[in-house]
Amino acid sequence: MAVIAERAIATDVPREASFNYLVVRYWLTALAAFFVAAVIGLVLRWNQASGFLSLAWHYRLQTFHGAYMAWFAIASVAGFVWLLIRKQFEIVVPRARMELVYWLLLAGAGLFGFGVLIGGFAPGFPILPPLPLNPAGAWAAWAVNVSLSGMVLIVVATIAYLLEWLVAAHRAAGGLGQALGLSVFLPRGANPGGRTVPPYVLAVTAMALIGMYALPVGAYLVANILLKNNFPAVPLDPLFAKNMLWAFAHTLVNILYWGTFGIVYLLIPVITDREWKLYRLLVILWLVTIVTTGMTAMGHHLQLDPVPFSIVVIGQVGSYLSIMSWAAVSIYGAVERIWKSGITWEPKVSFLYFGMFMVLVGMAGAYLDAGPGFNTILHNTLWVPAHFHSYMMLGMALFIFACMYHYVPLLTRKTDDSTALPRVHFWMTAIGGVGLVGSFYLAGLLGTPRRMAAYPLDALPALAGLVTQASVPFALVLALAQAIPLFYLTRMLVRRA
């Protein structure tokens, strides 16, 4: 099933135009959110360099920026999941359910944004309790209710589409064990039909499975904060809440990355014309990733907290093991297939290739940060946004762009022979992104705290101020570049076939 299925899925989309346009609508909405959040990111960096925003607006925009970037990934992956369910499993999800998820996501984003922009809700993203409840007068209780209700809607919608995948995978692949690739451990001849799923099915199934743990944890935490916001007698322990927050937020970001790596697993074999099957080492490391990401990787967020020392060590080892499968087999496997493949370096390939490189860069940053001896001087500095911007903004987002540039012409049945705009998009994103992220890494080493409207430069080396100012032009290039896919894909939608 592997390579034939990949070819069919990657080159032959459903004939039902309304379904195809629904997928495109998910992606275009996500792109719009990404563009807005990128421009806000630029404003934040600019403000840190020159200070023109009020404190209230800086921290509102900071909260908005983080939340909408996460929303971009959630909505993009949703579109990808709908497409895969239809193509891989040939299962038709009722249109009403896909529309419901879309509108729930949109309503959630709207409510969250309203609470932030109008209500002044600015606890940063994610929302570390008990700050949402103790704003020192900066926002009203109603803003907490509105924004967190929006978060609940987003969490519910995400659970819904991941459940759709799990049900479809269970039915079509012959059980979740099969969908996780466990058949590779069966003796020869014991596997019914002798089939194993392709790696992208494993990646998306893993995402959905761990999502069923992380998202309810998030829903519980948000509900706890909401309840305490309205009934102060409701208990909320700060340490327990912090555990819950990272079990939710860190895991959610990780699994969304798995979903987008499904794009790499899907497109690389087709682009290079080389099969990518599951094999035992890949599945073993995937299982290690699933267990460690789900259970222990968030432990590095607790290394500076009043927790038993064993938790500190478990957090370190769990974090290291959670990224093993990416460095050892996944990205390695993709790069291996590109060697002597005669590949055409079109923009979508550049996005995939550079994205994988930046994921490894981010992982090197994460590796250093997750050791408690280093964590104590890197945590809460700009090193942290440096590493997650590396593998989200310059990894996950780039995989999504590659997916859109590949599929939107197919889904809309319209072609654009010119690759000039995607190419400009790639180079502006790469140059702006590396400059910005590089400034974050350096500033982090210089001890510059993250999430500050203005930096305490009299306490830090003078270089910290120069780094901040030098990064603004890169942020400008990066933000402007994100208008390109929006323009390109919208133009494709409205032009005649």
Next chain:
Amino acid sequence: MRRGGGFALAAVIALAAPAMAQNQGAGADAAVTRGRMLFEEKCTTCHTLGSGDFLGPDLAGVADRRPREWLLRFIVEPDRVLAEGDPVALELLKKYSDLEMPNLKVTLEEAEAALAYIATGGAAAGAAAAPSVPPASAPGAPAAVEPLGPQWRMSTQVYIGLLFLAAVILTAAAFLVVYKGSQPRAEYEKFERVFDTIQRYWTASLVIATLLFTVALLPLVPFPPVRAATEETQVVKVEALQFGWNMEPRTVKVGTPVEFRVTGRDVNHSFGLVDPHGVLLFQVQAMPRYVKEAVYTFDEPGTYHVLCMEYCGLAHHVMRTTVQVVR
């Protein structure tokens, strides 16, 4: 709203510290001196004395504008005054970006001393001047530390940077080699076996590196059980609150371990200690209801900055104080 002036103010306060010590016990001026120390410790995060509004109002002449009883009560229990809906307090809240004045656990006696100092308009000290320099992050802002001093060249941060740079360069080199080697097309089966072998060694080396790294980094941990208090350890109790630090004592000695017992009052904060050269030495979480210990032995006297490293609200970036380290 002017921002960042508090940073410059903190530097001015640090320079004025020796002079403050000399003034202690000066007879009739004792209350004013005590009030000045209190003002500099707890009020200057948000207020100035004669240099205009900051996060809160300029307190110059405040004794003439408000009844003394109201001022004393508002200094001691601002949260209760606000909760009761006091119209003056609510008006101030609205005027100053809805930033609530926190309860700083100031006693009535301390509040009277602070008012005595405020009534002098800062003349008794002069040093409690106001932020008249540009915001700390604005272009041209003065830096109180050298660009990258000798201490910096020896810091853990440099080793981290070198490790990271090596990883990035090696990865980039590998990706460049594959990019160049992507053409022309050749049969995959020719090198599939070699790639499989490389993959096994690569995976094994990553597992070994993980184990080594785990063991190698543990001695750098600044808290128990790796570093624990001894009998001679100096204890500093630290309480973080929106948006200031209660810390006792504020002066410690070089050469003897110091145990910082850090907690939070309201939300999560993080106690980050920066040395006089601008090197972040360590940080630990300041969490309500919990205490986290960190042990550090200073080997150099000077003024060390304390920064809040965990976002804790709109005035997070001005939540700072200093620790004096003496011989």
